[in-house]
Amino acid sequence: MAVYHGPKCRQCRREGVKLMLKGERCTTEKCAVERRPFPPGMRQTKRRRSATEYNTQLREKQKIRRIYGVLEKQFSLYFKTASRASGVTGENLLQLLETRLDNVVYRLGFAPSRSAARQLVLHNHFTVSGKKVNIPSYRVKGGDTIEVKDASKSLAIIHSALKSTRETPDWLTVDKVKLAGQVVRIPERGSIPVDVQEQLVVELYSR
Secondary structure, three states, X not given: OOOOOOOHXXXXXXXXOOOOOOHHHHHOOOOHHHHOOOOOOOOOOOOOOOOOHHHHHHHHHHHHHHHHOOXXXXXXXXXXXXXXXXXXXXXXXXXXXXXXXXXXXXXXXXXXXXXXXXXXXXOOOEEEOOEEOOOOOOEOOOOOEEEEOHHHOOOHHHHHHHOOOOOOOOOEEEEOOOOEEEEOOOOOHHHOOOOOOXXXXXXXXXX
16 A cells, blocks of 8 residues: 655645644644745745635545545545445544544554554554554444553653643543553544544535
């Protein structure tokens, strides 16, 4: 599967918002969006064209894709699954993305960013309800326990990430001493802390 290996800050600048792709760095003065608040390849003095309805919808889809680090084909499959489920399609879509194991590891504070969480999961540093899981897209369920493996509890990246002031969403609980967290429930839209307009994505796929 293809993976984007380019500069993460370039993605944030393209969307014009902080996607928090570099963790704590995004909250400092080193953030590229702060230093160069204009799209890559465009001079600061050059005017941007007026956004069309399609472009606005497309940019919102790209923003969500980049926040969660999923590719186009993968995102389309998530949308199809969300549209078939009962309830609001946009909320279903965000729930599917939020309950990915790599995102949950990030939300629990065990990794500084989602990309770092993905690498930690791929390298077998976590268990889900006592079972080894090294698939970043693995969907967790209510009641699942995510725990750092005993052999990985001394990893500096995990302890460094836990010092972050990032808040844990109310649908998760975390024990920073035992290095374990639990999924209390599947999150509702109000408990998903991402500033996106998922309805625009629904409209885009409905064209």
